[in-house]
Amino acid sequence: MKVHFLHKPDIKNLVNFIKEHIYDSVIILLSRCSVIYDGRAKSTLNEGDRIIMIKPDGSLLIHKNKKREPVNWQPSGSSISYKIENKQFIIRSIRKKPREVLEIIVYEVYHACAFKCEDYEELNLTGSEGDMVDMIFKNPKLIEEGFKPLSKEYQIPTGIIDILGKDENNNWVILELKRRRADLQSVSQLKRYVEYFKSKYGEKRVRGILVAPSLTTGALNLLKSENLEFKKLTPPKKDQTLSKKLNKKHNTINKIAILDEWL
Amino acid sequence: MKVHFLHKPDIKNLVNFIKEHIYDSVIILLSRCSVIYDGRAKSTLNEGDRIIMIKPDGSLLIHKNKKREPVNWQPSGSSISYKIENKQFIIRSIRKKPREVLEIIVYEVYHACAFKCEDYEELNLTGSEGDMVDMIFKNPKLIEEGFKPLSKEYQIPTGIIDILGKDENNNWVILELKRRRADLQSVSQLKRYVEYFKSKYGEKRVRGILVAPSLTTGALNLLKSENLEFKKLTPPKKDQTLSKKLNKKHNTINKIAILDEWL
């Protein structure tokens, strides 16, 4: 069975339910709870309705009714325990390194589900910085005529250079790539790499180019004053399609046809 | 009613269910689906079991059975629509700025819940950078004897200085605060501010201090070579307790007492 659920469970059934499904299914509790966290920081959250999600890998999310971000959480690798204390149901998640403890005081569970979430597919994403790197190596003159990329992720003491190359006059060229609008931080990053290279090879023989679809105003000003360069380039999106071994069997959804329009 | 749910719904009931609860409740679908996203980047995700969460503020999350992060998402402010197309149930979320479209092809819904998630409490968090700022303003000699903080979040063309002050010799002192171990980026940030101030007030009259609980090795090396300083300081955690207007009424959970030990 893919899904088990309890509606308005009492504590005994809830405990058994969690015991049975934890580390095997994703458990979701629609609950009224409060939360205490202590670790890298420390927080409290008073009583309210929230969604608790516990995944088999130990990650834990507590969601409010707004925002993409969980209000409290624990990353994967954390370990779950739970008990009754002073007549309250408490879920505790502990992360070892760094030491972080999250406690959920659960006052009421309106609904609980456990989902044996079988997923063998990974996200296929394009338009990231890596795609820019590939594009530049395949077609270096996107940067400029005569540019020769030499290595990617080139490590120096002050960081990791996205692309290191040479121009047609044999100057070192350091590229810092950004998939989105570059900001002050991006310029500082490029400058850090360029300064190390200049200290090694001399002022005149090192250039730094920020490669991005656009620049913030502050970044542009700083770039100019530091004699760094900008090359406008947008990360490429490769063509993608969903594999079409799909929609074959037991699509319980396809039972009734409705108007083919957005609701 | 706090929670409505459907178990193994057919499409007609599912559509009505969503129509009824969207923008009012958090909707959770335990489903088999695939996902297409196109916006700042572009992605596909082939068929598999996932948890879909749609919040009243328009945020949308698609979770796999692992990790804290959703595999696909849309932030709050996005708008939801849905339809049947080629006998498939499709949920579409559109974000206006930047333009981003997310489409979920839903093959099967094992379980659906709608949760009228009432929450009037906000997270109360301590141990953040702001707490360090407060601490330093209250007790400036935590930085050094004679330090006088003058302003916080002081804006200059190359960014925003956490704390600007003067030392006992009337030198400008620029503090860059980090609540956690400071890295290369932190040093570059501080350097960027210091260089602007030096260009304005002269080399000898500006100091830069990185204030953090610790430093990465690379950051330490860079800091030294740039003649910047480090002051070890850990963000303070204020005392906090949950407000105790709690555990009064209708705690359906407290029906059976179990052993008071962690399970």
Place this chain on the structure above:
DNA sequence: GCCTAGGTCCCGTCC
């Protein structure tokens, strides 16, 4: 384990 940097980062805040 530490270090480094990317991210569809999200998010708040201030201009």
Place this chain on the structure above:
DNA sequence: GGACGGGGCCTAGGC
């Protein structure tokens, strides 16, 4: 709306 930087950032990839 752009800009800037924090975050309990998370996560991946090297070493």
